[in-house]
Amino acid sequence: MATYHVIGIMSGTSLDGVDLAYCRFTYNDDNWIYKILNTETVPYSNIWEKRLAGLTEVSAAEIIATDRAYGHYLGELTKDFVTKNNLEVDFIASHGHTVFHQPQLHITFQVGSGAYLAAEAGLPVVCDFRALDIALGGQGAPLVPIGDRLLFSAYDFCLNLGGISNISQEGPDHRVAFDISCCNMLLNPLAEQLGQPYDKNGDIARTGQFDQDLFDQLNEPAYFTAPSPKSIGKEWADTYSLKALQASNATVEDKLHTACHHIAWQIAQSVRRYTPQGQGKLLLTGGGAFNSFLVEQIRYYLGPNFEVVVPEPELVNFKEALIFAFLGVLRWRQEPNCLRSVTGARHDNCGGAIYWN
Known part of the structure; x- marks a missing residue:
């Protein structure tokens, strides 16, 4: 020992x-x-x-x-x-x-x-x-997957919602993990435009309306359908996701609402790509786990056969x-x-x- x-x-x-x-x-x-x-x-x-x-x-x-x-x-x-x-x-x-x-x-x-x-x-x-x-x-x-494998093996998926959303899961013969999309890197700057450091509980996003054109533009980059291994940096965010938000004429509330749908939809696409049986247990951590509206969208897009577990705040944060x-x-x-x-x-x-x- x-x-x-x-x-x-x-x-x-x-x-x-x-x-x-x-x-x-x-x-x-x-x-x-x-x-x-x-x-x-x-x-x-x-x-x-x-x-x-x-x-x-x-x-x-x-x-x-x-x-x-x-x-x-x-x-x-x-x-x-x-x-x-x-x-x-x-x-x-x-x-x-x-x-x-x-x-x-x-x-x-x-x-x-x-x-x-x-x-x-x-x-x-x-x-x-x-x-x-x-x-x-x-x-x-990503570097976190070895920790997911050795410390959190009780879960089929480990999803982190930080500045970037990333996921880790055990495949048939090896660990699979990659960055999914930008997350708080999109949401926090939008909230700052309304004088808030972040969108607490997703309350602002909840008041917005879905913008189909913006949703399509956010989902357009080839990165999302590229195979892993792959990862995202600030440079990619500036070139694609943040640029799409800046170019949109939607209100800040509508941008937040639509961005949450984009983040959740990409998460569901990534999870389902590696889960033919359409079910599993997912551990959700990172600052985005406190965004109730975003978590609701993740559960919606994943469907009822996925158990999304938000643990105690200390583990979410740290x-x-x-x-x-x-x-x-x-x-x-x-x-x-x-x-x-x-x-x-x-x-x-x-x-x-x-x-x-």
């Missing part, structure tokens, strides 16, 4: 804040058991939100400077988190914040220097989880941070933490750089 106490750190594409999850993992009788012990989400200040959101438009020197500064910032947050909760930590596992993700060009980059994080927090750090998979010809994403902590454990043990079947790499691999403080 082996036990690890790890802090997982995650920042999603929706820029709603930094998630920290202090987790315990125990390996016993060929099974992994997890427990989330302490959690915190630190919202971004306006300065950090603007700085991170604008990184695709600045110089290389500014990107490098932000990488260091953001790593230092994550170290400060972690040190405060450890101190106020009196935690005993083996190491930190940090995803960082994605700036570029263009795997077809062998590019993926997350700011949040592991060296600066380790120096400030005073703890070892595992980071840079995607680079090795990209070097091996993979997408460098599942990705939990799994990145787990990826860190696998890297620490020098075991595969990235599956070729979902990324398209030449072989399963053990990604991540380790900085010893």
Whole structure:
């Protein structure tokens, strides 16, 4: 039996804040058991939100400077988190914040220097989880499926609704996983046009009307019918989904309503593609799981034979941070933490750089 106490750190594409999850993992009788012990989400200040959101438009020197500064910032947050909760930590596992993700060009980059994080927090750090998979010809994403397989095997599907919606399921002979579509990357900017950081419970979307033309345009990109492995980055969102929303003359309420239908419809298409029997049990996590209107549409498009499970809020909010902590454990043990079947790499691999403080 082996036990690890790890802090997982995650920042999603929706820029709603930094998630920290202090987790315990125990390996016993060929099974992994997890427990989330302490959690915190630190919202971004306006300065950090603007700085991170604008990184695709600045110089290389500014990107490098932000990488260091953001790593230092994550170290400060972690040190405060450890101190106020009196935690005993083996190491930190940090995803960082994605700036570029263009795997077809062998590019993926997350700011949040592991060296600066380790120096400030005073703890070892595992980071840079995607680079090795990209070097091996993979997408460098999704990374969560190995955690879904080993921690959440009771579910047929694991669906995360973050800035991007992504899904993971066990196929006949290997794990299948991919990004489905943009999610909160579409919904949050629309809510911001009405002075809200997000559409709480989907209440604004519920007041809108369905726009068939916009729905068709959102569903038009060839990505949706392309086979996996595949993944989406901010660049893709700007070129396709966000561009379609900006070009539409619909009201913001109608755009939110229609975007929720688009997200749910694409989820149902993806699930049914891998489920000939038309039934299954689906775990739903990520910030979008709190959008009641969106969840209703997912249940509607999937139909009554699918059980959609929204777990306790802590798991909804911190599942990705939990799994990145787990990826860190696998890297620490020098075991595969990235599956070729979902990324398209030449072989399963053990990604991540380790900085010893």
